[in-house]
Amino acid sequence: MRSAFDFAPFRRSTVGFDRLFDMLENSGTGQAQENYPPFDLIRLGENDYRIELAVAGFQPNEIDITAQQNVLIVSGKKKEESDNKGSDYIYRGIATRSFERRFALADHIQVRGADLKDGLLAIELVREIPEAMKPRKISIGGEQPASQQTLEAQREAENA
Template structure:
């Protein structure tokens, strides 16, 4: 996940469309939120390949003349493609488009074999015998 955040910082000087946030929502869960006003679910494609998440938006079809009603067009409708390099063991849980915001749920799932595990330290048998005899010696 650190790579994802670092790439976001590095890209801050580059193209910034569409803008996005990355939020940590739990110990191992994150949400990538992109502002994609003017795009519908059919206009956006979210794909994951290896450790790369790609979000692409098709250009909205040219709107018919609005008979001069639109005085200023500030909502961009141009095509875009944003790539995010994901850290190891990050999986995409799903995507949801709501109120012009695309939310992509991410989760870190480290396989059990790669998780650290606690190893119990065994005492030698000779020490175990001495420990068990100690209470009897104090009672005498």
């Protein structure tokens, strides 16, 4: 099933966004989205983010966080509780089912760390753009940027 929106005009006028358009076109297809566990996405700063997942009842050793290229996978598998074998639940409202939540990450997003406190799993993310990818001023006429001139001057001093 194709998306109701046609991305062809954007594909013609952009370079390197194929992955984004593919993701947008395929987002409505496939299996239904799972709503468990609920989560919040928080922007802390220009390059800092946090994902908070409500994982009440899970211990840190029952949760697995895997960062792959452009994908963050958070999964949880509740261990069998032997303590409550004799217990007879009248109502069980705290979900203890296994889950897997996937988050698509933009390029250069790194997982800084994770913490579990009061039933909330907080995953800290940061965008770390490599120096070579940051914008730089290009001069016309063959002049080198000042930083390049400084590097060459240092090399000449080392060779002398």
